[in-house]
Amino acid sequence: MDFSAFFPFxxxxxxxxxxxxxxxxxxxxFRKGSILHRGNDECxxxxxxxxxxxxxFTSSPEGKEITLxxxxxxxxxxxxxxxxxNSISFDITLAAEKDTEVIILSAxxxxxxxxxxxxxxxxxxxxxxxxxxxxxxxxxxxMWKSFDKRLAAFLxxxxxxxxxxxxxxxxxxxxxxxxxxxxxxxxMLKYFADENLVTLSRGTxxxxxxxxxSKLAY
Amino acid sequence: MDFSAFFPFxxxxxxxxxxxxxxxxxxxxFRKGSILHRGNDECxxxxxxxxxxxxxFTSSPEGKEITLxxxxxxxxxxxxxxxxxNSISFDITLAAEKDTEVIILSAxxxxxxxxxxxxxxxxxxxxxxxxxxxxxxxxxxxMWKSFDKRLAAFLxxxxxxxxxxxxxxxxxxxxxxxxxxxxxxxxMLKYFADENLVTLSRGTxxxxxxxxxSKLAY
Numbered sequence: 001m002d003f004s005a006f007f008p009f010x011x012x013x014x015x016x017x018x019x020x021x022x023x024x025x026x027x028x029x030f031r032k033g034s035i036l037h038r039g040n041d042e043c044x045x046x047x048x049x050x051x052x053x054x055x056x057f058t059s060s061p062e063g064k065e066i067t068l069x070x071x072x073x074x075x076x077x078x079x080x081x082x083x084x085x086n087s088i089s090f091d092i093t094l095a096a097e098k099d100t101e102v103i104i105l106s107a108x109x110x111x112x113x114x115x116x117x118x119x120x121x122x123x124x125x126x127x128x129x130x131x132x133x134x135x136x137x138x139x140x141x142x143m144w145k146s147f148d149k150r151l152a153a154f155l156x157x158x159x160x161x162x163x164x165x166x167x168x169x170x171x172x173x174x175x176x177x178x179x180x181x182x183x184x185x186x187x188m189l190k191y192f193a194d195e196n197l198v199t200l201s202r203g204t205x206x207x208x209x210x211x212x213x214s215k216l217a218y
Numbered sequence: 219m220d221f222s223a224f225f226p227f228x229x230x231x232x233x234x235x236x237x238x239x240x241x242x243x244x245x246x247x248f249r250k251g252s253i254l255h256r257g258n259d260e261c262x263x264x265x266x267x268x269x270x271x272x273x274x275f276t277s278s279p280e281g282k283e284i285t286l287x288x289x290x291x292x293x294x295x296x297x298x299x300x301x302x303x304n305s306i307s308f309d310i311t312l313a314a315e316k317d318t319e320v321i322i323l324s325a326x327x328x329x330x331x332x333x334x335x336x337x338x339x340x341x342x343x344x345x346x347x348x349x350x351x352x353x354x355x356x357x358x359x360x361m362w363k364s365f366d367k368r369l370a371a372f373l374x375x376x377x378x379x380x381x382x383x384x385x386x387x388x389x390x391x392x393x394x395x396x397x398x399x400x401x402x403x404x405x406m407l408k409y410f411a412d413e414n415l416v417t418l419s420r421g422t423x424x425x426x427x428x429x430x431x432s433k434l435a436y
Contacts, residue, residue, distance in 0.1 A: 056352070065230045067355075086234035087347035114340065121339030122332065128343065129305035136276070136308035139286075139353065142360060143397050144278035179361050181331035 001025055001103055006048045006076050009119050017113050017120075024106035026056035030096040039091030043083035045069040049075045049157065052100025053161070056092050056131075057176070066179030068092060069134035070161075078127045081107035084114065085128070142179070151177055151188050155198070155207060165207040175203075219243055219321055224266045224294050227337050228331045235338075235370050243323035254298065257309030263327040269294045270318025271379070274310050274349075275394070284397030286310060287352035288379075299325035302332065303346070329331040357411035360397070368396055369406050371435035373416070373425060383425040392423075 003022070004010035010018065029038055034056060035045040047054070054071040056079065071077050071094075082088040084107050114120040118175070141150055154177060158167050171185045179183070189205065192198045197213050199206045209212060221240070222228035228236065245268070249252050254272060255262040265272070272289040274297065289312075290297050300306040302325050332338040359368055372395060376385050389403045396403070407423065410416045415431050417424045425431060 058361075059357065060358075062362075062363060066357070066361055085343055085347045086343045087350040088356075093436055112270060114336070116336055118334050118336040118339050119330070121336050121343060123347065125303055125339060126305045128346055128350065129303045132346065132353070133305060134305040135350070135357065137348050137354055138285070139307075139357060140276065142279075142357070143276075143279075178355070183304060 001027070001049075005074055006103075007123065009123065012119055013113075013117065016179070020109050021105060023090070024109045025103050027101060027103055030100045030102070032096055032099050034096050036094040036096060037092075037098070037111070039093050044080040045107050046081045046084075046105040046110055047071075047077035047094070048072055048103040048105065049077065050101040050103060052102075053097040054100060055095050055097045055177075057095070058092055064179065065176040066138075067177040068138060069131060070097070076127055077102075078124065079103075079131065081110065083107050084111045084124070129149060129188060147178075147180065147184065148188055148191070149217055151185070151192075152197075152213045154178060154213050155205065156210060156217055157208060161206050165210060167205045167207070168203060169205060170203055221266075222298050223292055224321075225341065227341065230337055231331075231335065232397060235335060238331060239323060242327045243321050245321055248318045248320070249313055250314055250317050252316060253311065254313050254320070255310075255312040257311050258341050262298040262322070263310070263325050264299045264302075264323040264328055265289075265295035266321040266323065267291055267295065268321060270320075272318060273313050273315045273395075275313070276308070276310055277312070282299060282397065283394040284356075284396040287349060288315070295320075296342065296346055297349065299323075301325050302329045302342070307332065316359060327431070339361040339370040365396075365398065365402065366406055366409070367435055369403065370415075370431045373423065374428065374432055374435055377428060383428060385423045385425070386421060395421070404432060 003023070030052070036047065039059070049071050051073055056068045056071065057065045057083065058068060061064045078084070078092065079092050080094055106150065108118070114124055151174070154174065155167070159165055171189065174184045175182045175185045189198060189200055193200050197207070197209045199208055219240070248270070254265065261348045267289050269291055272295065274289065275283045276286060277283045292353055297310050298304070298312055320409065328338070332342055368390070372386065372392065376387065377383055389407065390400045393400045393403045407416060407418055411418050415425070415427045
């Protein structure tokens, strides 16, 4: 396992620190659609994403969802090991959006080393700040942006990730990403179709005019 | 200045670290209503709240606002020194809600010490996690809670902070806290008044039935 791909300062850690972290590490595969970590689970451990794509979301007591951020190859997931930091008082769920391979590191061992190692503690700071920034961006989107712009931005982002203008995605799944009821998504997609921005068929949204969608989104 | 009130591990820092931090510190008073830090300001420095009350908020390009969290006596404000952490890519504004006294610490000096000191880096982690948790709570409120419940919760919180059931606050200010237009606040307050939960007069909201408001809020 190549830890320096995830921890740029890996070589600067002390020998015993590296050995302790390596000793706890194991690889695990998650099928597309499976749950890697559930909100109120015990500490699953740090996840180092080797390949695939993970969606982090929060949900209401009634099961409504909104996507907080995504993790891609080479990302490190701290929130699956939130027991590392006492002041984290929220729960998120992590789901594999594609077949995903992760390395799992023990939260206990990581925490113990972080308490002594300024390198690891500062790295953890930067990790958390990145996710915090993602969530602040989301608040600004929810508060100040109209739904047509948010939906357009989501379709463009999906299209970039999938490297395709044909998206296999249901209106309900889009609603779960954006925290909106399915009917609201359907209504806006129909409006986009009327405007010749997309074409719709069962389980598929095709971007017909990505350029205009991009202009609408930003 | 008593730094151990803000940094519980103050005595465990090295002598030269303590001296360096102390050498940069100065006290400053802010009148109620004044701005301590504006979103795109350069790094103002860490703020240690000696007395008073600070509101952290984000705003839209058109000047709409929503309160993210509040800082009270003994709180340490990291986001006024966001240059300490590279991955923070959002801006917040800080305003004094009461006459406020703070100690300001140099962000540069803090950052330099934090890079070497696991104690300070881990403390910073906990600080950021607390604010991150505040913002996650806010997202859940915005996404899953109806406006009547959010308004009731806000009135109860204000009443607790002010230790009074008579709140000197305009509908517009309430709107800026909750990220909602003034008219929406006015309409809901009128509904609360019809239900005998509050009484309204110019610039004042009086809680008549805090118990029922609390039940509504939680």
